[in-house]
Amino acid sequence: MQFYSTNDPDHRVGVKEAIFRGLPADNGLYMPERIDPLPDSFFRELPTLSFSEIGFRVARQLLGPEISDSDLRRIVEDAINFPAPVVALDEQKYILELFHGPSLAFKDFGARFMSRLMAYYNDDADRDLIILVATSGDTGGAVAAGFYDTPGIQVVILYPSGKVSDLQEKQLTTLGKNIHALEVSGTFDDCQAIVKRAFLDGDLRARLRLSSANSINISRLIPQTFYYFEAYKQLGEGDPVVFCVPSGNFGNLTAALIAKRLGLPIDHFIAATNDNDVVPRFLAEGQYRTRASVPTLSNAMDVGAPSNFARMTNLYGHIVGVDHPGEETHRSMREVISGYSYTDEVTEAAVKEVERNYGYTIDPHGAVGYLALKEWQKDHPATRGVILETAHPSKFKPDVERILGHEIPVPERLASLKDKEKVASQMGTAYEPVRKYLLDKFE
Numbered sequence: 004m005q006f007y008s009t010n011d012p013d014h015r016v017g018v019k020e021a022i023f024r025g026l027p028a029d030n031g032l033y034m035p036e037r038i039d040p041l042p043d044s045f046f047r048e049l050p051t052l053s054f055s056e057i058g059f060r061v062a063r064q065l066l067g068p069e070i071s072d073s074d075l076r077r078i079v080e081d082a083i084n085f086p087a088p089v090v091a092l093d094e095q096k097y098i099l100e101l102f103h104g105p106s107l108a109f110k111d112f113g114a115r116f117m118s119r120l121m122a123y124y125n126d127d128a129d130r131d132l133i134i135l136v137a138t139s140g141d142t143g144g145a146v147a148a149g150f151y152d153t154p155g156i157q158v159v160i161l162y163p164s165g166k167v168s169d170l171q172e173k174q175l176t177t178l179g180k181n182i183h184a185l186e187v188s189g190t191f192d193d194c195q196a197i198v199k200r201a202f203l204d205g206d207l208r209a210r211l212r213l214s215s216a217n218s219i220n221i222s223r224l225i226p227q228t229f230y231y232f233e234a235y236k237q238l239g240e241g242d243p244v245v246f247c248v249p250s251g252n253f254g255n256l257t258a259a260l261i262a263k264r265l266g267l268p269i270d271h272f273i274a275a276t277n278d279n280d281v282v283p284r285f286l287a288e289g290q291y292r293t294r295a296s297v298p299t300l301s302n303a304m305d306v307g308a309p310s311n312f313a314r315m316t317n318l319y320g321h322i323v324g325v326d327h328p329g330e331e332t333h334r335s336m337r338e339v340i341s342g343y344s345y346t347d348e349v350t351e352a353a354v355k356e357v358e359r360n361y362g363y364t365i366d367p368h369g370a371v372g373y374l375a376l377k378e379w380q381k382d383h384p385a386t387r388g389v390i391l392e393t394a395h396p397s398k399f400k401p402d403v404e405r406i407l408g409h410e411i412p413v414p415e416r417l418a419s420l421k422d423k424e425k426v427a428s429q430m431g432t433a434y435e436p437v438r439k440y441l442l443d444k445f446e
């Protein structure tokens with residue numbers, strides 16, 4: 004399979020280059036050159052297929068024949084070693100729990116698959132590949148857990164001191180082995196500036212093999228398509244299914260649209276956001292206006308310029324850039340996607356309502372999805388709506404407990420982090436000490 008840039012359909016690279024480069028030089032995003040529907044036989048067999056078999060067949064369709072069946076199967080089985088169960092709230096509303104991985108959020112699917120694919124293509128036996136990441140919290144945790152103990156790969160994570168939650172810090176700093184944490188006495192932007200300088204440092208790049216684990220890497224989207232098929236399988240026959248996706252950078256929703264292109268029989272999707280509502284606004288008005296993000300309760304969705312928007316418009320016919328997707332693209336997207344946004348106040352009320360009505364503890368991101376599904380189903384009652392629960396509520400324990408007025412249980416894999424010892428190297432905001440750290444450690 005070749006991958007093209009959303010900014011230039013003639014710019015094409017193979018799987019390996021798309022994964023290691025992350026971003027095309029023209030600042031577009033990689034997309035598979037063909038997204039062909041899976042054969043009828045796949046859909047006939049679907050009710051009997053395991054989650055990892057579904058993942059294998061979908062990955063095969065998106066990656067093409069470059070990787071052998073046995074290798075690809077092994078990669079999928081190793082990466083997706085936890086379930087994605089659908090839980091019914093009632094006959095109309097379902098929750099797709101995507102938090103059963105190591106960092107308790109759906110980003111585990113992408114991070115684990117990317118790490119295995121990178122390890123597979125990492126054919127320089129002499130020198131380790133060094134993944135540099137700046138994180139404001141969640142991405143770093145998923146990347147750390149996803150790459151933990153991957154042979155031939157070292158991960159260096161820069162995070163802003165005092166600006167991530169205690170739990171997030173533990174997820175970054177307690178794994179050890181090939182995961183190295185740098186605690187920067189500055190902001191997330193300082194961390195990102197250091198990482199950028201390292202990538203632009205020709206001398207450093209000649210001496211070390213550097214790569215990124217950027218959230219827009221195409222290898223992170225691929226496994227996110229798997230669980231739409233898995234959820235559809237679990238629901239079985241009945242009323243039409245719609246997926247409601249709490250969104251920030253819109254990777255999850257893009258993966259849903261790719262699943263549809265692969266033949267998943269879903270007519271409609273719901274994009275749910277907090278006050279960072281540029282995509283619902285675009286769907287309503289046809290104008291795409293990015294803005295500075297505003298902080299909210301569902302903070303993993305605080306995005307003012309969603310990075311996957313170019314992929315979504317590209318899927319609906321738009322080719323270059325994202326400034327003016329055009330009427331035709333806008334019209335086609337509106338047919339498939341409804342957008343809604345909600346304030347923190349109604350989101351808090353929704354967390355309480357879901358507990359009261361269904362006895363289910365939902366996190367603030369899922370609660371935004373619940374509100375959107377409820378609103379959409381007013382006009383579409385004979386449907387089964389699936390809300391993606393993107394993280395476990397205990398990841399947002401202080402907020403959820405404040406809203407509900409009682410304690411909530413913490414899964415063992417999170418609770419045990421509390422007693423583990425933090426190991427981090429202290430850094431200022433300057434680039435040179437980080438450069439020296441990298442060379443001393445890895446050259």
Ligand SMILES: *Cc1c(COP(=O)(O)O)cnc(C)c1O
Nearest residue numbers: 250251252253254255303393394
């Ligand atoms: C990253 C994240 C989101 C947003 O997902 P996108 O694919 O960027 O739209 C939503 N919820 C949680 C908990 C997340 O960590």
